[in-house]
Each structure stands twice: as structure tokens, then as C-alpha cells.
Amino acid sequence: MKTFKFVKSMVVAAAIAVTSLSASTAPVQAQGLIEEIAQRGRIRVGLSTFVPWAMRDRNGELIGFEVDVARQLAEDMGVEVEFVPTAWGGIVPALLANRFDVIIGGLSITPGRNMTINFTRPYAHSGQQMAANIELAGEFTSLDDYNSTSVTLVCRRGATSCDYISQRFPRATLRQFDDEAQAYQEVANGNAHAIISSAPKPAFYTADHPDTIFMANGGDNLTSGNEGFGLRKGDPDALNFFSNWILYRTSDGWLQERHDYWFRDQSAWIDQIAAD
Structure with missing residues (x-):
């Protein structure tokens, strides 16, 4: 009995020693x-108008779907929100450079982007539409x-619509713009045949310019898509939290x-925004 108690005591002591050693040598998470x-009291959100x-x-204030999403997210987290407007073509590099915490900006989930950043579960589902110049493309049948x-086709630099144009219309001339309003103006002015961008902007623009612009493809979407929050890799807890927030909302x-x-x-909101 004494021998058993001695052995048991040695095992316990060894276990405590190993545990202590592991705790002292393990890297701090x-x-x-x-x-x-939470400690900062503010979430920094990257987006592009x-x-x-x-x-x-x-009045120069940000409004829109993404803005509502970011503000509600911050409210549910009990923190303030700081918007970091960023050119679309550089929004992923800016996230990786830690200029902000998360992209909430209609970022479509694609394999190429997912190689670089993590995506949450989708929180929106859109697609690409084409708005075309009546004089230049009005007689096109397909x-x-x-x-x-x-x-000549135009798109916003860095958008998935540019990739779609390159794949679907490889013979066409592709022109890319950092400012999407300028891209639309090129179509309205007859300097480009059409623009492809995320729904519903092409439909809205066509409604505002019925004498010069029409919806190609019968108004149907060219593609379908899923949009998620963009996050830096290596933080599964953040990915879990934001995905579950999307599920909750x-x-x-x-x-x-x-x-x-x-x-x-x-x-319902067009009168609120500044004119292009």
C-alpha cells in the first residue's frame, strides 16, 4: 500500500511539473x-462608395446598405464605428496593411480573393448587370x-465585373476606372458601348437616363454572386463572430x-444623395 501511494504521488508530481513547464514555455496567444x-471601443470599416x-x-455623410450594416454591427458590439473610405482597387491591400479591421463593401466572394483574405458567410446576394448606350449598341441582338x-466596355477597377468582361468578351476593348461615376459617364457620352457592374446600379442609371441608356440582356443579370465581410487570415474567432452576427441578423x-x-x-432615398 505504501509503495502504491509513493508511485501515485510521484505521478501527480510529475504531471504538475510538466504542466508548469508547458505553461511557462508556451507562447503567449x-x-x-x-x-x-472591444478594448479600442471602435471598429474600423473599409468601404468604397x-x-x-x-x-x-x-451633407457629405455616408449612407447606404453597407453603412447601415456597419452601424448596426457596431451597435450590437457595443462600440463606435469608424469608416475608412478606400479606392476599390486597393481595398484588399489596405485590409492586409491593417488600415482597417474589416471590409464591409459589397465584396464578392471569389476563389482568387479567398486565397488572400477570409470571407464570412454571405450577407447579401447580387449579380452583374449591363447598361449600354442606345446609339452605339441599340441594334445589338445578343x-x-x-x-x-x-x-469598348468599361468597369470599376478591381471589381469582379472586370474579370467577367475579360472572360466573356475577350475581343472587346476593356477600360477600367477608379471612379465608377466616370465609367458610367463614358457610356452616357458615347465613348463606350456599355458598362457592367453590380446590380442594381445599372438599372437605376438606366432609369435616370432613358434617352441614352438601355438595359442589355433584357434587363436580366449576367451573373449571380454572394457578398461577404473580408477579414485578414489567421483569426478564426473573428471569422466565427462576424459570420454568426450575419446569421443572427x-x-x-x-x-x-x-x-x-x-x-x-x-x-425612398434618391433625394438624399448628392448629385453625380
Whole structure:
């Protein structure tokens, strides 16, 4: 009996020693993004202005679907929100450079982007539409007519629509703009045949310029897509938190209500935004 007690005591002592050694030599876990945001008291959100995702109103304040999403997220986290407007073509590099904590900006989930950053579960579902110049493309009868060396197509630099144009219309001349409003103006002025961008902006622009612009492809979407929050890799807790927040706000109908407000009919908010 004494021998058993002695052996048992030695095992316990050894276990305590190993545990203590492991605790002393184990690397200290880096602070996660959620803890950092909570301590800072502010979440930094990267976005790019793009109707109706994020826009400037007549007072210069940001409004739009993404803005509502970011503000509600911050409220639910109990922190303030800081918007960091960023050129779309550089928004992923800016995230990686830690200029902000998360991209909430209608960022489509693609394999190429996912190689560099992590995506949450989708919080919105859109697609690409084409708005075309009546004088230049009014007689086109199919999408194949746009795949010609005599055709010029435009898009916002860094957007998935640019990739789509390159793949679907490889013979067309592709021009990219950092300012999407300028890209639309090129079509309206007859300097480009059409623009491809995320719905519903092409439909909204066509409605505002019925004498010069029409919806190609019968108004149907060219593609379908899923948009998620963009995060730096290496923080599964942050990915879990934001994805579950999206699930929570999807389940209670809030995300759908806000999406419907901004995407179904611009008459409810068009008078608020600054003129192009």
C-alpha cells in the first residue's frame, strides 16, 4: 500500500511539473481582433462608395446598405464605428496593411480573393448587370455582339465585373476606372458601348437616363454572386463572430429589410444623395 501511494504521488508530481513547464514555455496567444475592437471601443470599416451600397448624402455623410450594416454591427458590439473610405482597387491591400479591421463593401466572394483574405458567410446576394448606350449598341441582338474588337466596355477597377468582361468578351476593348461615376459617364457620352457592374446600379442609371441608356440582356443579370465581410487570415474567432452576427441578423429579418430598402426602389432615398 505504501509503495502504491509513493508511485501515485510521484505521478501527480510529475504531471504538475510538466504542466508548469508547458505553461511557462508556451507562447503567449496574440490578442484577437474582437478583443482588440472591444478594448479600442471602435471598429474600423473599409468601404468604397458605390450606389446603393455606400454613398454620400447632400451633407457629405455616408449612407447606404453597407453603412447601415456597419452601424448596426457596431451597435450590437457595443462600440463606435469608424469608416475608412478606400479606392476599390486597393481595398484588399489596405485590409492586409491593417488600415482597417474589416471590409464591409459589397465584396464578392471569389476563389482568387479567398486565397488572400477570409470571407464570412454571405450577407447579401447580387449579380452583374449591363447598361449600354442606345446609339452605339441599340441594334445589338445578343451578348455575342459585344464580343468584338470594335466594342469598348468599361468597369470599376478591381471589381469582379472586370474579370467577367475579360472572360466573356475577350475581343472587346476593356477600360477600367477608379471612379465608377466616370465609367458610367463614358457610356452616357458615347465613348463606350456599355458598362457592367453590380446590380442594381445599372438599372437605376438606366432609369435616370432613358434617352441614352438601355438595359442589355433584357434587363436580366449576367451573373449571380454572394457578398461577404473580408477579414485578414489567421483569426478564426473573428471569422466565427462576424459570420454568426450575419446569421443572427439574417434570422431576425433585419438584413433582408435593409437590403430591400436600398435595392428594390431608389425613390425612398434618391433625394438624399448628392448629385453625380
